[in-house]
Amino acid sequence: xxxxxxxxxxxxxxxxxxxxxxxxxxxxxxxxxxxxxxxxxxxxxxxxxxxxxxxxxxxxxxxxxxxxxxxxxxxxxxxxxxxxxxxxxxxxxxxxxxxxxxxxxxxxxxxxxxxxxxxxxxxxxxxxxxxxxxxxxxxxxxxxxxxxxxxxxxxxxxxxxxxxxxxxxxxxxxxxxxxxxxxxxxxxxxxxxxxxxxxxxxxxxxxxxxxxxxxxxxxxxxxxxxxxxxxxxxxxxxxxxxxxxxxxxxxxxxxxxxxxxxxxxxxxxxxxxxxxxxxxxxxxxxxxxxxxxxxxxxxxxxxxxxxxxxxxxxxxxxxxxxxxx
Amino acid sequence: xxxxxxxxxxxxxxxxxxxxxxxxxxxxxxxxxxxxxxxxxxxxxxxxxxxxxxxxxxxxxxxxxxxxxxxxxxxxxxxxxxxxxxxxxxxxxxxxxxxxxxxxxxxxxxxxxxxxxxxxxxxxxxxxxxxxxxxxxxxxxxxxxxxxxxxxxxxxxxxxxxxxxxxxxxxxxxxxxxxx
Numbered sequence: 234x235x236x237x238x239x240x241x242x243x244x245x246x247x248x249x250x251x252x253x254x255x256x257x258x259x260x261x262x263x264x265x266x267x268x269x270x271x272x273x274x275x276x277x278x279x280x281x282x283x284x285x286x287x288x289x290x291x292x293x294x295x296x297x298x299x300x301x302x303x304x305x306x307x308x309x310x311x312x313x314x315x316x317x318x319x320x321x322x323x324x325x326x327x328x329x330x331x332x333x334x335x336x337x338x339x340x341x342x343x344x345x346x347x348x349x350x351x352x353x354x355x356x357x358x359x360x361x362x363x364x365x366x367x368x369x370x371x372x373x374x375x376x377x378x379x380x381x382x383x384x385x386x387x388x389x390x391x392x393x394x395x396x397x398x399x400x401x402x403x404x405x406x407x408x409x410x411x412x413x414x415x416x417x418x419x420x421x422x423x424x425x426x427x428x429x430x431x432x433x434x435x436x437x438x439x440x441x442x443x444x445x446x447x448x449x450x451x452x453x454x455x456x457x458x459x460x461x462x463x464x465x466x467x468x469x470x471x472x473x474x475x476x477x478x479x480x481x482x483x484x485x486x487x488x489x490x491x492x493x494x495x496x497x498x499x500x501x502x503x504x505x506x507x508x509x510x511x512x513x514x515x516x517x518x519x520x521x522x523x524x525x526x527x528x529x530x531x532x533x534x535x536x537x538x539x540x541x542x543x544x545x546x547x548x549x550x551x552x553x554x555x556x557x558x
Numbered sequence: 559x560x561x562x563x564x565x566x567x568x569x570x571x572x573x574x575x576x577x578x579x580x581x582x583x584x585x586x587x588x589x590x591x592x593x594x595x596x597x598x599x600x601x602x603x604x605x606x607x608x609x610x611x612x613x614x615x616x617x618x619x620x621x622x623x624x625x626x627x628x629x630x631x632x633x634x635x636x637x638x639x640x641x642x643x644x645x646x647x648x649x650x651x652x653x654x655x656x657x658x659x660x661x662x663x664x665x666x667x668x669x670x671x672x673x674x675x676x677x678x679x680x681x682x683x684x685x686x687x688x689x690x691x692x693x694x695x696x697x698x699x700x701x702x703x704x705x706x707x708x709x710x711x712x713x714x715x716x717x718x719x720x721x722x723x724x725x726x727x728x729x730x731x732x733x734x735x736x737x738x
Contacts, residue, residue, distance in 0.1 A: 442666035445631075449669070507674075514633075531581070531634035533667060546666065 293354065296389065297552055302415040303423070304441040304548040307392065309400075309408035310434040315365060318351035321433075325349040328429050329371070329422075346374040348384065359396035364409050366393035371422060388418030390426055414438060415550075441548045445534040448544060453510040455539040456491045457499065465553070467491040468543075469517070470536035471529055482532065484521060488540050560611045563647040564654055567620040574712035575603040575619045576704065579610060579642055580627030581635045585660060585691040589627075592701035600714045602705065610642035622712040623654050623720075625704065627691075628675055630661035630668045636675070643682065653720030654711050655684045658700070660691040685727045 326349040350370045357366035371388040392411040394400075404410045416423045427438045443451075456467060466485045473480040498512045499505075518529040535546040544550045562577075576593070578586050583606075590604040603619060612618070624646065629635040639657075646655065657679045662672060679686035689700040711720040 444666050445669035446671050507671075528634050530637060530669075531632050533631065533669065 294357070299551070299553060300389070300417045301549055301551045302417050304443070304550060305414040305416065305427075305438045306441040307412050307414045307438055308436045309404050309410045309412075310430070310436050312407055313409040313434050315353060315367070318353070318367070322349045322351045324433070325351075325369070325426070325429055329425055332425055332428075347387065348372045348374050354391060354393070357391075357393050357395075359394075360398065362401055363394040363397055364411055366391055366411070369426060371418070371426075388416070388422040388426075390414060390416040390418070390423070413441075443544055443546050443548060443550075445546065448534050448537045448546060449514045450505075450510055451542070451544050452537040452539065453495065453513045454505055455537075455541040456488075456495045456513070457505065458541050460488070460492075460540055465538070465540050467540070468536070468538040469534060470538075471532040472535045473532045481535075482527070482529070484517070484529075486517070491539070560614070561645055561647050562610065562612070562621065562624070562650060564621070564650050569622075569712070570619050572600050572714070573603060573619055574598075574600040574708045574714060575605060575621050575623075576708045577605045577607060577621045577624045578627060579607050579624060579639065580629070580658075581608055581632070581638050582627060582629050582660070582691075583608075585629070586627060589691055589697060589701060589704075592698050593705055596702055596705045598705050598709065600709055600712060602708070609638050610645035623656065623704075623708045624650060625656045625658050627658045627660065628670070630659060630670045630672070630675070631664070632661075633669045636670050636678075640678070651682055651684055653722075653724035655682065656704075656707065657682075657684060657686045658691075658704075659686065659688050662688050663690040663693070683724075683728075685724065 326347065329347060329349065348371070350368075350372060352368050352370075354366040354368050358364070368389070368391040370386055370390075372384040372386055374384050392414050394411045394413065397410055397412060400410050400412060416426075430436060431438065452467075452469065465488065467488045468486075469484045471482040471484065473482060494516055495513055498509050498516070500509070515530075521527065521529050533546075537544050540553065542550060542552045578590060580586050586606050590606060593604055594602060596602075605618065605621070626639045626642065627635070628639050657675065659672075659675050661668065675686065687700065687703070690696050691700070707723065709715050710718050710723045713719070
């Protein structure tokens with residue numbers, strides 16, 4: 234989630250030294266760069282604009298919106314090929330049907346005539362180096378020929394890699410690195426798909442938790458988006474760790490006010506620094522403290538919801554609005 | 559006295575005092591207990607404080623080592639430590655101050671990034687120790703480490719001073735980070 238501005242001179246010097254390095258050496262060097270690097274400037278910067286705006290077809294990615302996605306982190310896929318997507322569709326369909334008939338995932342009245350479709354998602358990447366994202370959908374095949382042949386979408390999942398430069402350096406050619414997996418649909422289907430992928434490509438899924446630090450960055454960056462009209466209030470949910478039950482504090486502010494606060498804090502366009510994010514969150518917390526005498530900084534931020542998107546610490550996100558600008 | 563100075567008082571005979579500063583009451587208490595259980599030739603005293611400045615009306619022995627405890631799960635503990643650092647005299651930072659960071663094990667609960675405390679420790683030229691104080695095994699070994707550091711800072715280890723220990727701890731970092 235976080236990336237650093239690695240100064241060009243250091244990285245190129247290290248790269249020259251490692252032209253003939255084995256993958257293991259490359260991996261060790263990359264890990265050392267990540268752990269020992271402290272940026273020379275006081276702030277960490279993350280570029281605000283992304284390259285994917287050019288290639289994305291708005292119609293194709295419209296399905297991403299208004300759905301709650303559960304995030305998983307995925308290890309690189311071994312011997313995955315974009316040319317074999319049709320075979321994967323067939324194998325996965327057969328696997329799912331076989332598993333469901335085994336009685337492992339039984340639902341009353343379920344239609345076992347399902348179809349799995351693999352397709353590539355063009356443009357869902359950060360840089361040109363990132364591997365293409367692909368989409369897996371489980372559709373129910375309809376019996377009646379008069380109905381739409383496509384059927385209802387039961388489950389959707391997609392794999393992508395956005396700005397994965399650090400990871401791509403260490404991965405050898407047989408592996409496809411798509412570390413982010415998003416799933417929408419029944420949990421049983423997610424588990425089935427996960428099992429198939431783990432068996433076929435020797436990878437491992439783990440649920441991706443978003444910590445409070447990253448949630449505050451998301452809040453700041455989503456508030457920074459310029460919107461024509463705001464449809465929802467900006468909401469934060471804090472969890473107070475106190476026994477025996479935990480308390481939740483919900484803090485809602487008008488999105489225009491949040492944007493005004495962000496504009497007063499933000500300096501250089503196109504760049505978001507750690508200091509600005511901290512200042513934004515500190516302003517909200519000190520405002521709350523002035524009224525309620527509660528230090529929100531001693532609690533844990535668990536949910537952030539803005540007009541653009543919302544995210545929960547347990548790894549569930551929802552993108553609400555397609556920003557046209 | 560609003561600013562802590564290392565040489566304000568005369569040292570007690572065979573006494574070594576450590577001051578733990580932090581908002582995490584339970585963790586500090588447990589760490590103090592672990593430290594006091596350690597076998598040590600000097601007579602140890604552990605003082606706990608939420609923040610500095612310390613109340614001036616209390617009669618306390620000379621403080622040999624200050625350890626600021628930061629919990630990565632709470633930005634409040636970091637802000638508290640940053641506030642308290644202003645009440646420490648600069649001569650304390652010649653080896654008699656350390657930062658102890660807890661909570662790095664559970665990344666999903668972290669509100670503060672590791673780099674923030676790294677930069678803080680580098681700015682104050684003081685050693686940074688990571689330990690999950692909630693886990694007993696780690697806490698016990700960290701207590702042992704702190705007791706050894708305290709003995710050095712109190713001058714009870716012949717041939718090693720707080721400043722030489724500080725330079726020993728710092729030389730293990732990679733050289734390119736020193737020009738911060």
